[in-house]
Amino acid sequence: MVRLVATDLDGTLLHTDGTVTARTREVLTAVEALGVTVVFVTGRPIRWMEDLWEHVGGHGLAICSNGGIVYDVHARAVRTARPIPVEVGLQTAAILRDAVPGTTFALERTHGFAKEPDFMPRIPPPADLAIGPLEQILDDTAVKLLARHEDLEPEKFWAEVESHVGHLVTTTWSSTGALVEISAAGVSKASTLELLCLERGVDASEVVAFGDMPNDLPMLAWVGTSYAMANAHPTVQELADHVAPSNEEDGVAAVLAEIFDL
Incomplete structure (x- = not known):
């Protein structure tokens, strides 16, 4: 039934x-x-x-x-x-910046979208977009950390992200580009x-x-x-x-x- x-x-x-x-x-x-x-x-x-x-x-x-x-x-x-714990989000980003240079980040928060200056959205961002360093825009309302790379092939990037931070967070993908969607561990x-x-x-x-x-x-x-x-x-x-x-x-x-x- x-x-x-x-x-x-x-x-x-x-x-x-x-x-x-x-x-x-x-x-x-x-x-x-x-x-x-x-x-x-x-x-x-x-x-x-x-x-x-x-x-x-x-x-x-x-x-x-x-x-x-x-x-x-x-x-x-x-x-x-x-949400993703703030310290885990910052640790995840630091690991990926070091392991996969060129990775940029954005956030989906319960109160809206935010991104780093270098993160390039594929659709027009909202009017109330928050822009700044990850250390400033990441807070305890962030339910998704988005990692993007402009130069790597999608499957290579997806695999790289999982191999480096899969022990800290949940990674997945649903786009055809080099974008990984990161949630808190177990989410x-x-x-x-x-x-x-x-x-x-x-x-x-x-x-x-x-x-x-x-x-x-x-x-x-x-x-x-x-x-x-x-x-x-x-x-x-x-x-x-x-x-x-x-x-x-x-x-x-x-x-x-x-x-x-x-």
């Missing part, structure tokens, strides 16, 4: 242009009407979610920033945060989803999850039933129990309609 559905957004529930189809919205609404909890589990920070709430559900809970935040959508408030989509399920008395065997990128792997490994999208990274398809149609084909909606006989 499925009591909770956990789905990634980008590359999974959303089409490539970031939209949600009417069919997907209808299926999610029908699933929730059956008493099943739907949780959106994303690497996105809260600031990238505001335009999506009306499309993916303006109520309930969302796990954002790869497990760093549980967000109360209805209240528009952070319910819980799992992932999976571990935060597990805590949320414990609160609700939901067992892992009662959860079905969908994902497409390596930052979804721990979550897909933890749940009772896992689906990789047809467009997913090869490592995700290898691990998942099943493969769903692609995000462009409303794969999540297609699978849920079959599971719940909608």
Whole structure:
């Protein structure tokens, strides 16, 4: 029996242009009407979610920033945060600056985005952007440390970061560029989803999850039933129990309609 559905957004529930189809919205609404909890589990920070709430559900809970935040959508408030200890963040950055010269950093905090002067965002930053040395902008509200390199190949950079600081923090990636997303040790989509399920008395065997990128792997490994999208990274398809149609084909909606006989 499925009591909770956990789905990634980008590359999974959303089409490539970031939209949600009417069919997907209808299926999610029908699933929730059956008493099943739907949780959106994303690497996105809260600031990238505001335009999506009306499309993916303006109520309930969302796990954002790869497990760093549980967000109360209805209240528009952070319910819980799992920040990176300041001393660990600074130690991580110092190790990477020495081991992989050219690495620059930015932060996702519960109250907004901040970056070092040399960190080059790939999308326009918010108007209230904080810029400064990491020692000044890193505080106890930082739930994600972003490490970027402009010259290294993505997979080489991902491997380098993990090899040097994987014992201190949780590293993952969900982009095609040389960007590593760093969370506090033990913090992932999976571990935060597990805590949320414990609160609700939901067992892992009662959860079905969908994902497409390596930052979804721990979550897909933890749940009772896992689906990789047809467009997913090869490592995700290898691990998942099943493969769903692609995000462009409303794969999540297609699978849920079959599971719940909608």
